[in-house]
Amino acid sequence: MALTTFLEKVILKGFFKIELSGNERAIALESIRDKYAKSIRRSIIVSLLILPTIFFLDTELLALVLIPITMVSGTAWFAISLANIKKKFESFGLELTTNMFTSFVSSLSLLAILAIYSLNNDLFSPISNLRTYSPLIPIIAGILGSIAMLKIIYDLFIGALKYDINDSMLSGQHxxxxxxxxxxxxxxxxxxxxxxxxxxxxxxxxxxxxxxxxxxxxxxxxxxxxxxxxxxxxxxxxxxxxxxxxxxxxxxxxxxxxxxxxxxxxxxxxxxxxxxxxxxxxxxxxxxxxxxxxxxxxxxxxxxxxxxxxxxxxxxxxxxxxx
CATH class of the missing domain: 1.20.120 (Four Helix Bundle (Hemerythrin (Met), subunit A))
Structure with a gap:
């Protein structure tokens, strides 16, 4: 609820100052509640999962993995969100764009965290040095990072799959x-x-x-x-x-x-x-x-x-x- 209010009152404050029809306002509020807030919450969870990987594993390898995923998910998101998506069922269209947006926001958030860590390496070095206390720490960090990466790729995959089904099977919007x-x-x-x-x-x-x-x-x-x-x-x-x-x-x-x-x-x-x-x-x-x-x-x-x-x-x- 707090995130939804923040998006409406702060991030999109200028948008809601425009005189909107009832239908336009309802669509915007529905998108905030069911797409943007939901995607951001999921990306926060993914970011928490990836933190041990950033602290305890090789960040160069992680960057090599994240950069192409971010480029692909970002390109796919903008292509789909700006296109006139043909859909018979509104909820299905919301699903597929939510998946693509979640993948993009998650990968972008991880790149931001990685950049902050790399620029402040000395600040975070005491945390990174904890990996020497147990050989299990890097293993657990790798598992959590793998789960986070698979979640991003999964959202990208199912979003693309749903869009393709939507494009090939459904015949017109509303x-x-x-x-x-x-x-x-x-x-x-x-x-x-x-x-x-x-x-x-x-x-x-x-x-x-x-x-x-x-x-x-x-x-x-x-x-x-x-x-x-x-x-x-x-x-x-x-x-x-x-x-x-x-x-x-x-x-x-x-x-x-x-x-x-x-x-x-x-x-x-x-x-x-x-x-x-x-x-x-x-x-x-x-x-x-x-x-x-x-x-x-x-x-x-x-x-x-x-x-x-x-x-x-x-x-x-x-x-x-x-x-």
Whole structure:
């Protein structure tokens, strides 16, 4: 937690001063927590393992081993992190870049420690002289150093392997999400347009049903939730399959679906908060101002669906993830 806070508040302080959308901020915080902090912790462990090797064995040999590994892992890391990685599963993409970053940071840290030791040899010589007390000390140091080096090479290997699988098998970044957003946003805009025009309320009901069908279907795929979501999808199907129901019933179903949509928004950040607040205000008005005429009710629904479209567009799929 302290390392995560340090990375966010100190190292990346300037980055977080930029006005970020909710989705951008969520991605950055997730990267800090699940990639950078995790990689740095692992590199600290590797560095501790290599310390006896630096103190008690030939550092020239260690430098000859570390330099090419650092060059390879660094080149691989920058090539992968700056490329447009094609991936179907976000967690898999995070895995492979974490492996590559861990390998690079670990090898770079070891080179830094080795340089400090070499430049301050006299300072560390009392520790290095301890190897004369037992023949086991160099053996143990060699074993620990071998474990550290194998860990660096392993991270480099599996990172490269995962990237190759990702590149050859997966066909595009966030394809399911992109398809969902194109369809649901389009349906929401159509519903809002029909409600504003005052023409074709049946068409508006149909598009509302389609939109919620897409939204809750997407949440179901992402969260794995079944019972509660399935009931909401059935409600959306009622609007979709029977758009000519009485407007009172259609409005009641729409309000119920909207309230549940708001409950599913677990991670509202940045600019998306404005859209979220506007939706909740309009829902409250729909439930409390029961004497409004139908044209005003339709206008409120139109506003809600426009705000919903903006909310989904601004926040992205991270909207439905827990903070």
């Amino acid at each position: 394809e399911a999400a992109e398809k969902f957003y194109k369809r649901s946003l389009s349906s929401l805009h159509f519903a809002a347009e029909n409600l504003r025009s005052g023409k074709g309320l049946q068409v508006a009901n149909y598009y509302i049903g389609v939109s919620f069908d897409e939204v809750f279907g997407f949440i179901k795929r992402k969260s794995g939730e079944i019972n509660g979501i399935d009931n909401l999808i059935k409600k959306a199907h009622e609007l979709r399959d029977n758009p000519n129901m009485t407007q009172k019933n259609a409005d009641a179903i729409s309000i119920e679906l909207l309230e549940n949509f708001i409950k599913k928004c677990k991670n509202v950040q940045g600019n998306a908060k404005k859209n979220y607040d506007a939706i909740t205000r309009e829902i409250h008005a729909l439930k409390t101002k029961i004497n409004e005429d139908q044209s005003m009710i339709d206008t409120r629904f139109a506003m809600i669906f426009e705000e919903m479209a903006d909310l989904l567009e601004n926040q992205g799929e991270s909207l439905f993830r827990k903070k």
